[in-house]
Amino acid sequence: MKKAWDVTVNGVVHKVEYKTSFGIKILVNGNAYKTRSQNWFINMIDYPITIDGAEIRVVAIGNKVDLAVNGRYLGSGEEYVPLNKVPVLANVFVGISCIGGFLTTKWLGFLIGVLFSFLYVKQGLKGKTGAMVTFFIICTAIQLVLMFAVSAMLLATGMY
Numbered sequence: 001m002k003k004a005w006d007v008t009v010n011g012v013v014h015k016v017e018y019k020t021s022f023g024i025k026i027l028v029n030g031n032a033y034k035t036r037s038q039n040w041f042i043n044m045i046d047y048p049i050t051i052d053g054a055e056i057r058v059v060a061i062g063n064k065v066d067l068a069v070n071g072r073y074l075g076s077g078e079e080y081v082p083l084n085k086v087p088v089l090a091n092v093f094v095g096i097s098c099i100g101g102f103l104t105t106k107w108l109g110f111l112i113g114v115l116f117s118f119l120y121v122k123q124g125l126k127g128k129t130g131a132m133v134t135f136f137i138i139c140t141a142i143q144l145v146l147m148f149a150v151s152a153m154l155l156a157t158g159m160y
Helices: 088-126 129-157
Strands: 002-009 012-021 023-028 031-035 044-051 054-061 064-069
Touching: 002 054, 002 064, 012 044, 012 054, 023 044, 031 044, 054 088, 088 129
Parallel strands: none
Antiparallel strands: 002 012, 012 023, 023 031, 044 054, 054 064
16 A cells, blocks of 8 residues: 655655555655554554654554644544544453454454454544444444354354
């Protein structure tokens, strides 16, 4: 995946790129900087860059990547919120959903946990703890129903 932006600071155009292949690289005017995710299960990058006094941040959550310049995202126009503002509870929910999903129904449960993890992070950044807890309950219910359905199917076919 590659994403690139041209940012004008004090009349000078600077090229900022985000690349993923074997590792994550941020390129600023051709200079490469390696970075890594802040979370084990989903890609969470918040990389600071300072160019001539302008505060620039490359922010990635999953596959969604945007560039924040002086406190505003270029893509959405929304105000920049640092990823370190994600509540600890959101990261706990991410871990429980992914590991618990894998333990209940292997890779399908894990993928469900990963998909809901994006919702935990998004709601956590917005400060909506209630919505985050609600999504966690829904995710857990889906994983448990799936576990019981798979177990019943295996019992009915005599494979268990």
